[in-house]
Amino acid sequence: MSIAxxxxxxxxxxxxxxxxxxxxxxxxLRLLPAAPDExxxxxxxxxxxxxRKILMVxxxxxxxxxxRELLPLxxxxxxxQVAFTLAPHAFNGGALRSMPGLxxxxxxxxxxxxSEFDLAIAAGSQGMHRLRAxxxxxxxxxxxxxxxxxxxxxxxxxxxxxxxxxxxLMRDGEVIPxxxxxxxxxxxxxxxxxxxxxxxxxxxxxxxxxDRIVASMPRRARYREALGxxxxxxxxxxxxxxxxxxxxxxxxALLPRLLAELPPQEYRVAxxxxxxxxxxxxxxxVHAWLETFRRRGLVVVPPEAxxxxxxVAADVVLxxxxxxxxxxxxxxxxxxxxxxxxxxxxxxxPGAELARTAPVLSPAHPLPDQLAHAAAEYPAxxxxxxxxxxxxxxGRFNQRMRxxxxxxxxxxxxxxxPVTRALPLxxxxxxxxxxHPGPEEVSA
Numbered sequence: 183m184s185i186a187x188x189x190x191x192x193x194x195x196x197x198x199x200x201x202x203x204x205x206x207x208x209x210x211l212r213l214l215p216a217a218p219d220e221x222x223x224x225x226x227x228x229x230x231x232x233x234r235k236i237l238m239v240x241x242x243x244x245x246x247x248x249x250r251e252l253l254p255l256x257x258x259x260x261x262x263q264v265a266f267t268l269a270p271h272a273f274n275g276g277a278l279r280s281m282p283g284l285x286x287x288x289x290x291x292x293x294x295x296x297s298e299f300d301l302a303i304a305a306g307s308q309g310m311h312r313l314r315a316x317x318x319x320x321x322x323x324x325x326x327x328x329x330x331x332x333x334x335x336x337x338x339x340x341x342x343x344x345x346x347x348x349x350x351l352m353r354d355g356e357v358i359p360x361x362x363x364x365x366x367x368x369x370x371x372x373x374x375x376x377x378x379x380x381x382x383x384x385x386x387x388x389x390x391x392x393d394r395i396v397a398s399m400p401r402r403a404r405y406r407e408a409l410g411x412x413x414x415x416x417x418x419x420x421x422x423x424x425x426x427x428x429x430x431x432x433x434x435a436l437l438p439r440l441l442a443e444l445p446p447q448e449y450r451v452a453x454x455x456x457x458x459x460x461x462x463x464x465x466x467x468v469h470a471w472l473e474t475f476r477r478r479g480l481v482v483v484p485p486e487a488x489x490x491x492x493x494v495a496a497d498v499v500l501x502x503x504x505x506x507x508x509x510x511x512x513x514x515x516x517x518x519x520x521x522x523x524x525x526x527x528x529x530x531x532p533g534a535e536l537a538r539t540a541p542v543l544s545p546a547h548p549l550p551d552q553l554a555h556a557a558a559e560y561p562a563x564x565x566x567x568x569x570x571x572x573x574x575x576x577g578r579f580n581q582r583m584r585x586x587x588x589x590x591x592x593x594x595x596x597x598x599x600p601v602t603r604a605l606p607l608x609x610x611x612x613x614x615x616x617x618h619p620g621p622e623e624v625s626a
Contacts, residue, residue, distance in 0.1 A: 233263035234300040234591050237289070237315060238281065241271035241306035243457035243485060245322045246280025248305045251390035252320075253282075255584040255600055261593060267294040269309050275461035279486045301590055307345070311353040316360035316590055321345055324389070324505035324572060325365050326372060327533040329526055343528050346376045357383060361586060365389040366574040372530070387582040388575030391490060391505075395512045396576065398494045398604040402514070405495040408607040411450060416497040418444065418451045418553075420520070421489075423504030424458035427523025435545075436500070436520055437475050443549040450611055452481035454492055456504060460485040481611045491608040498553055500543060508533050511569040516556045518543045532571035539564045577602065 236256065240246040256262055266283040268274060269291055278285045289297070291309075299315035305322040322345070329341040330349070342349070346369070351357055357377075362384045364370065373384055398405070411417055420440065422430035429436060430453070440451045453472070460468050472482050483492060489506055493499065496515040501507025503522055510517050522537040541556045575582055580600035588595045 230260060230263070232261075234261055234593065235298075236262060236264045236591075237294060237299040237302040237313070238264060238266045238283075239269050239294075239302055239304035239306070239310070239313070240266065240277050240281050240284055241269045241304070241308060242273040242322075243276035243280040243461060244273075245271075245305035246277050246284070247457075248320055248322055248390070249303060250281055251394070251579075252303060252583065252587075254603075255580060255587065258598075259596055262591075265289050265294075265299070267291055269304070269306065271306065271308055273458045273461040275464075276457050276485055280457075301587065303587075307350040307358075311358050317358060318361045318363060318587065318590065319351075319359040320363045321365060324391070324508050325532065326369055327505075327508070327527055327531040328503065329528055342376045343372050343531075346373050346380075348377045348379070351377050351380045359383055361385055361590060363387045363583065363586065365392070366571060368530075368571065368574070372528070385582075385586055386574060387586060388577075388579035389573040390579045390583070391509060392512065392573040393577055393579050393602045394605055395490050395494060395509060397602050398491065399513065401604050402494050405491050405605075405608060408610065409450075409492075409495055410610040411495070415447075416449050416553075417492075417495055418449055418498040418500065419492055419496040419515075420451065420453045421493075421499055421501045421504060421506040421510070422453070422455045422459070422520075423502055423506075424456040424462065425523075427503060427521065427526055428456070428459075429500065429502040429520040430455050430459060432521065433471070437472075437480060439549065440500075441475060441478050441480060445550075446479050450481060451479070452483055452492060452611065454483040454487075454489050454506065455485070457485040488605060488608065491605045494605065495608070498556075501540075503527050503533055503537070508536055508568070508572065511536065511565045512572070516553065516560060517541075517565070518552065518556055532568050535571070536565075536568050539568065 238249050240249060256264055264283070266281055266287065267289045268277055268284060295312040295314070297314065301318065302313045302315040303318045303320070304310055305320045310317055326343045326345050328344045330344050330347055351359065351362065357380050359380070360383060362380055364384055364386045365388055367386055370381065370384060370386065373381055406417070409417065418440065420429065420436065422428045425431070437453065444451060469482070472480065476482050483489065493506060493510050493513050493515065496510070496513065499507060499510040499515045499517050500520045501510065501517060502520055503526065507517065517540045519537055519540050519542045524537065527534050539561055544552060573579070580602055584595060584600050
């Protein structure tokens, strides 16, 4: 694909006057490879030449899933044209599954950073200083809970909250994003400590996943029916983040116990892993590790599945420091902590508060007894308080986010309200083998 720059008065990331002279002779992005003679004047091929150009920058599958929530806010408007690019990241694998347009019409990264757009939107920080567009940064997970890795922390400085430190938001003394979208007002106080230079561009818009889950809760019975759960059967979701502090890091202890102690006629057990696990180790390898468990009845949720509908349907969530565990406070599920890497989590975060509130899985007592006790002692009021810390704009993400995007684009908003829709029905847990393939069915 080729993409032609558009002239602009912006100076951020500007390659210099000569490049702007070249940019003035070309026009909007092209979605098909151009023949040499076509490159002489691409303007003649554009059907809608005056669209505002928006670049969706996807780093990983998780980041793409977050950005995908914005696409309905940009549809039905012929003034806009959206392009997609895959930015460099260690967990690029699987990103193509996360965003329509990435697989078949993505702008190559090096072409994207040489071209100008009216707006860029990303959920990650890597390479964002190279873009020639006002940048909107979103969180890539639930709020800002985890601390930055030690390797990413400048010498002599404390570990910053992931996504809100200067190393994420600044380059050469300048704040990179034009707008920093936050889920909760508490994030402003965190930002005041970690990167006060970014406070002027910060805006609280709420959380899209929060709103989708809440909107879907009235349909919980339909999700359970779609999953194939029998009346009275309980769905146990083992929800894991990635890395050394994740519960899946000890899968050889957790999963055998779930299958051995929970009667299959009463329980369905599903393991739902962070996409970085699949990206980091490979689809074939993850299935190979889990194949014996799968044959014994474990449901292995593929990384492209919508994890939110599983949470809505779940009776029990065995979690860790991942986003899905904290989002479970929005549902009726019983929550038990299978693992929690306290040293890697901001102690002021709602995730840390959940870890101090939820019961911890014990290795010494029968699982059915622990699940029954956790259900009987369900701390509803505490969970509701923690859930309220996910978003300080409940139900208003679409409205506030669309307002932010159109303001930066310099356009009036469409004359219809953005709608928060319930999640689509999930695929059955007991589907064809192709839906949850074993390693012999997965191509390398």
